[in-house]
Amino acid sequence: MEVRHLRYFVAVAEERNFTRAAEKLFIAQPPLTRAIKQLEDEIGIDLFIRKPRGLELTSGGAYFLLQAQQVLDKIEAMVEDTRRIALGRKTVFSIGFVPSVFYGQLPLMVRRLRQNKNLEIVLHELKTRQQIDALKSGRIDIGFGRLRIDDPDVEQEILFDEPLVAALPAGHPLAGAPPSMEQLADVPMIVFPTGPGPNFADITHGLFRRRGLKVNVIQQVNDLQTALSLVASEMGFTLVPEQVQRVNRDGVQYVRLADDNITTPVIISRRRGENPNAIMRLTNTILAELVENRLGGRYP
Structure with missing residues (x-):
């Protein structure tokens, strides 16, 4: 099983359509269809139910999707950490967000963090569920969303x-x-x-x-x-x-x-039980000020 098979599977599972997944992956549809069939043959089960109007995950496919996403997140985090160690010059701080929170306080927070020339800010547009998985895998350091999701490894706080x-x-x-x-x-x-x-x-x-x-x-x-x-x-x-x-x-x-x-709440997600480093402490200080301004009517 190759990493590309996992990426292909996740794309098809998210799009529920081979044509759209192929466009997203910038490949032709026939090799994508063959790759998914090879993956199913290797695992020994059907991952999808083929229907006239699209694809539907089987119960096994739904489980495999969750595991595949976590594996790909870990690979991406491994690559990013390797680059970070090799460069040895900048600290990378990764932020996950849903688009609807990016029109108020969040851009101001990013702008102030970027004033630190030794800090590289990486933004990831992710749904809240994806943020939880990305936090656990180390792909992001903090997440901003709107949904409460219970997970023992992640703590959430409603900002306002x-x-x-x-x-x-x-x-x-x-x-x-x-x-x-x-x-x-x-x-x-x-x-x-x-x-x-x-x-x-x-x-x-x-x-x-x-x-x-x-x-x-x-x-x-x-x-x-x-x-x-x-x-x-x-x-x-x-x-x-x-x-x-x-x-x-x-x-x-x-x-x-x-x-x-x-x-609708604006919710921040962090890894539970992790001692905040200097960057996280700075982020928390900036957020506290921005939230106080928001609650005090000094918008944003």
Whole structure:
């Protein structure tokens, strides 16, 4: 079994489609399909259920995906650590983040950390579940997300709760005043990201479900920018954290909700029980100041 087989498998498992996975890997589809079949033959089980509309992981495939991701994370961490030792000049500090937290405090924290010329900041866009695995494998040093995930090796802390706002097509009838959840439920909804949960799509969808409201999810997309593009195209609305309002997008109007208690947390994740080094202590100091400013109304 080669490392490339693991990378191929993870790409197919994430995309649930051979064509899209091949495009992501920059290879042709036939050799990718053959490689996955070789992997299944070597293991002795089917990793995927082939369906007309795409692929579905078998129970064995789901387990193998988790293990493959951890192996690839460890390999990447090994390579990065090797480079770090060989260079011997800079300390590498790796940060995982979900895109919706990168419009407020996080860029300010990164900017201040980068003032240390002996520090190299590496950013990894990762879903919260991926951040947990990356922390455990050593791929990242700290993570920023929005979901609570219980893991004995990782500690999480809520920095603050952030209001959600509706991103509506400019000029939409509901854009003139704060809409209620009942009003929004009548508008087609765009959710992000797609893929297996838990994720931000589960949070936003759950807000309506817990109120006994049904929504018409017209499209699931991979990222925030695509969701906003579809809103600008008047396909529907989406819910976004307040700090996303900093994204000026033609054709999109951000509107506060009638219920101002609808929020989403910003959560920091660290390895549990690890004594903070000088870089982590500096990061914690900067974060404490930024969070105090946020809570005190001195945004960001």
